Amino acid sequence: MRCATTLRLATAAGRLNAMRRGRGTGTRADIEALAEAVEIEEISP
Numbered sequence: 001m002r003c004a005t006t007l008r009l010a011t012a013a014g015r016l017n018a019m020r021r022g023r024g025t026g027t028r029a030d031i032e033a034l035a036e037a038v039e040i041e042e043i044s045p
Contacts, residue, residue: 008038 012034016026 004040005035007040008035011035011038 009031012031013026016030016034017024020026
């Protein structure tokens, strides 16, 4: 799995968990659907 894919999935999982007030009940399908909307941009230090 590429780093960008891993970052998108991790971000989506965290976002879903926050939306459900920390219940950790998101499914893989939910996380993958949210991951499609995650945009990654490089920033300068």
